[in-house]
Amino acid sequence: MTITTTPQRDPQCSPRTDSELFEVGGGAERAARVGQGEHPLLAAELRAGPVRALSLWQPWASWVADGRKLVENRSWPPPSDLVCGLMLVHATRKVDPDANGVCERFGMPLTYGPLGAVLGVVRVMGAVRTEGLLLVPAVRGSWRIDRAAPPSHPHVSEVTESRWFFGPWGWLLKDATPLARPVPARGAQRLWTPSRELVELVAAEMEASGASRRRPPGRPPARRGEGAL
Numbered sequence: 001m002t003i004t005t006t007p008q009r010d011p012q013c014s015p016r017t018d019s020e021l022f023e024v025g026g027g028a029e030r031a032a033r034v035g036q037g038e039h040p041l042l043a044a045e046l047r048a049g050p051v052r053a054l055s056l057w058q059p060w061a062s063w064v065a066d067g068r069k070l071v072e073n074r075s076w077p078p079p080s081d082l083v084c085g086l087m088l089v090h091a092t093r094k095v096d097p098d099a100n101g102v103c104e105r106f107g108m109p110l111t112y113g114p115l116g117a118v119l120g121v122v123r124v125m126g127a128v129r130t131e132g133l134l135l136v137p138a139v140r141g142s143w144r145i146d147r148a149a150p151p152s153h154p155h156v157s158e159v160t161e162s163r164w165f166f167g168p169w170g171w172l173l174k175d176a177t178p179l180a181r182p183v184p185a186r187g188a189q190r191l192w193t194p195s196r197e198l199v200e201l202v203a204a205e206m207e208a209s210g211a212s213r214r215r216p217p218g219r220p221p222a223r224r225g226e227g228a229l
Contacts (some may be wrong), residue, residue: 039210043203053088055187059112061091065120067176069165078171081126083137089120089149090187118202119184128159130167177186180209
């Protein structure tokens with residue numbers, strides 16, 4: 001991972017305001033609004049690459065993909081090739097045995113989508129460490145340590161005090177965009193690189209998802225071949 005402490009920023013990558021970086025509480029609402037021309041743009045970005053993927057147990061995979069959970073806990077910081085990049089959200093064939101208890105504690109119903117499939121995409125915009133260290137985009141391919149954001153910074157504390165944050169690293173996710181029809185696929189441990197075939201299937205489904213939102217009621221979707229990896 002490449003980390004720089006200089007204030008240099010890439011305008012195509014870096015958020016201009018705090019609200020563009022932090023989206024801890026508004027993910028589901030934002031995901032519900034997706035469809036006004038964004039799906040083709042995301043599909044093109046997927047095809048251009050690079051793209052990484054992360055496999056998660058259910059229900060967390062569904063909740064990340066649809067924007068209900070926008071902090072992903074890892075023991076390591078996001079690598080440099082994920083700076084502002086898209087990440088496929090893949091659901092494993094397992095359900096977290098502790099999910100019932102978590103949902104009861106949070107007063108949320110235990111609902112989730114398919115197993116063994118790519119459910120959507122998210123963008124990795126930064127990370128917060130348990131003690132309050134904040135990583136934000138610097139230039140393409142590198143993170144910058146934001147030394148102006150102490151643990152008391154309202155947005156840092158929003159993450160560390162979030163019910164989803166356990167640490168030691170909380171990846172900040174943005175632009176959660178679920179697929180209308182998940183793409184069956186095999187996953188892997190840790191971050192993994194999806195095949196070009198899988199990326200193309202997801203990009204095509206992303207375009208179809210956008211078209212379905214614009215289709216007049218009652219008109220069936222166009223059929224296309226589906227593949228499982």
